Amino acid sequence: MPRIPTAVRPAYDVDSLTDVAVAVFSARGYDATRMEHIARAANVSKSSLYHHVSNKEELLGHALRRAVGALTAILAEPGAREGRPRARLEYVVRRTIEAELRHLPEVSLLLQVRGNTDVERWALDERRRYQERLVELAAEAQTAGELRPGVDAALFVRLVLGMSNSLVDWYRPDGTWSTRQIADAVVDLVLPPARATRSR
Amino acid sequence: MPRIPTAVRPAYDVDSLTDVAVAVFSARGYDATRMEHIARAANVSKSSLYHHVSNKEELLGHALRRAVGALTAILAEPGAREGRPRARLEYVVRRTIEAELRHLPEVSLLLQVRGNTDVERWALDERRRYQERLVELAAEAQTAGELRPGVDAALFVRLVLGMSNSLVDWYRPDGTWSTRQIADAVVDLVLPPARATRSR
Numbered sequence: 001m002p003r004i005p006t007a008v009r010p011a012y013d014v015d016s017l018t019d020v021a022v023a024v025f026s027a028r029g030y031d032a033t034r035m036e037h038i039a040r041a042a043n044v045s046k047s048s049l050y051h052h053v054s055n056k057e058e059l060l061g062h063a064l065r066r067a068v069g070a071l072t073a074i075l076a077e078p079g080a081r082e083g084r085p086r087a088r089l090e091y092v093v094r095r096t097i098e099a100e101l102r103h104l105p106e107v108s109l110l111l112q113v114r115g116n117t118d119v120e121r122w123a124l125d126e127r128r129r130y131q132e133r134l135v136e137l138a139a140e141a142q143t144a145g146e147l148r149p150g151v152d153a154a155l156f157v158r159l160v161l162g163m164s165n166s167l168v169d170w171y172r173p174d175g176t177w178s179t180r181q182i183a184d185a186v187v188d189l190v191l192p193p194a195r196a197t198r199s200r
Numbered sequence: 201m202p203r204i205p206t207a208v209r210p211a212y213d214v215d216s217l218t219d220v221a222v223a224v225f226s227a228r229g230y231d232a233t234r235m236e237h238i239a240r241a242a243n244v245s246k247s248s249l250y251h252h253v254s255n256k257e258e259l260l261g262h263a264l265r266r267a268v269g270a271l272t273a274i275l276a277e278p279g280a281r282e283g284r285p286r287a288r289l290e291y292v293v294r295r296t297i298e299a300e301l302r303h304l305p306e307v308s309l310l311l312q313v314r315g316n317t318d319v320e321r322w323a324l325d326e327r328r329r330y331q332e333r334l335v336e337l338a339a340e341a342q343t344a345g346e347l348r349p350g351v352d353a354a355l356f357v358r359l360v361l362g363m364s365n366s367l368v369d370w371y372r373p374d375g376t377w378s379t380r381q382i383a384d385a386v387v388d389l390v391l392p393p394a395r396a397t398r399s400r
Contacts, residue, residue, distance in 0.1 A: 029231065031229065031231065031232065032231065111369070148388060148389070150384075150385075150388055151385045151388055151389065152377070152381070152385070155377055155381070155382065155385050156385065156389075158366070158370050159363050159366070159385060159386060159389060161366070162362060162363045162364075162365070162366025162367070162369070162370070163359050163362045163363045163366070164362075165362070165366060165369070166358070166359070166361070166362025166363070166365060166366060167362070169311070169362070169365070170358050170362065177352070177355055181352075181355070182355065184350075185350075185351045185352070185355050185356065185359060186359060188348060188350055188351055189348070189351065189356075189359060189389060189390050190389050
């Protein structure tokens with residue numbers, strides 16, 4: 001067999017193959033994607049692809065771990081753990097929007113999983129845990145009189161995450177709105193002004 | 201061929217077959233649904249089903265027309281046409297949430313269409329038109345000093361619709377929250393109190 005110079009073949013690893021898979025999943029839909037589609041998009045043979053991963057579920061798993069990892073990392077950041085509850089809540093909401101915009105196709109996949117495989121069930125569990133942590137934070141802010149008192153904390157969090165998750169449907173990186181503008185708008189809508197809460 | 205008494209066979213029309221199709225599309229996903237799945241769920245033969253509709257696209261079309269019809273009808277109602285801009289905006293937001301909850305599976309289908317067929321393109325156009333009307337209304341309310349001034353009206357509407365559209369992902373009719381509670385929460389979050397605007 002003639003040796004093909006390695007220089008003319010793109011050097012793939014699992015991480016860059018995940019990039020390709022995410023793009024193909026987004027374009028075709030996950031269910032309709034077959035390994036050969038990913039191999040073709042990556043310009044490698046199917047056997048090269050199988051050298052790196054066993055199946056498309058594995059690639060989905062890598063993509064979901066990116067999205068989940070980006071979100072759960074936020075909760076460990078100092079801004080999410082120190083300060084008044086309202087400030088921590090604002091921090092988490094802003095960082096969630098940033099993370100979602102940075103990993104838009106991965107987050108889109110995360111929002112579509114229905115729990116058909118182990119990795120999908122893991123991702124759903126992590127999403128639920130993330131949401132629960134936000135509910136705790138919102139409840140804390142409410143107890144401290146730093147959040148609108150009328151709204152149930154669990155409903156509040158579902159609505160806020162619904163708002164930020166909707167980015168996967170309508171956000172286009174065409175420069176109409178920056179990440180900062182979107183985060184400002186969401187915070188402006190859902191959180192009372194920091195000034196007003198301080199005076200209570 | 202033995203005649204089966206009509207009394208033992210459910211009497212279907214296009215409307216009730218659409219109900220069945222919507223349920224099957226929701227469970228299986230639209231792409232994975234075949235006419236035989238719908239026939240089986242309706243407990244009719246495939247040829248009986250084809251007596252009523254030519255293909256699944258036609259059934260999707262009926263479902264999309266329900267969702268689009270429910271939304272666009274709102275804009276013609278007196279509450280959407282008469283009164284101060286903020287009151288009209290609140291009316292439309294509340295009625296949108298009501299319509300989405302009443303037609304949840306149809307709205308879910310509407311939010312998934314990508315414009316692959318004529319009826320899907322029509323539905324996308326109608327969604328866009330609906331959104332534009334809301335942007336006009338939000339801009340009007342802003343000009344009248346009845347809406348937060350800092351947020352771009354088009355961004356505001358995308359975020360509010362993102363919130364209400366997220367209902368298809370998380371709403372469960374298990375009694376946790378009523379339609380009224382959800383509408384109250386959304387209005388409370390995204391619109392300034394009516395009282396505060398009157399004083400400007």
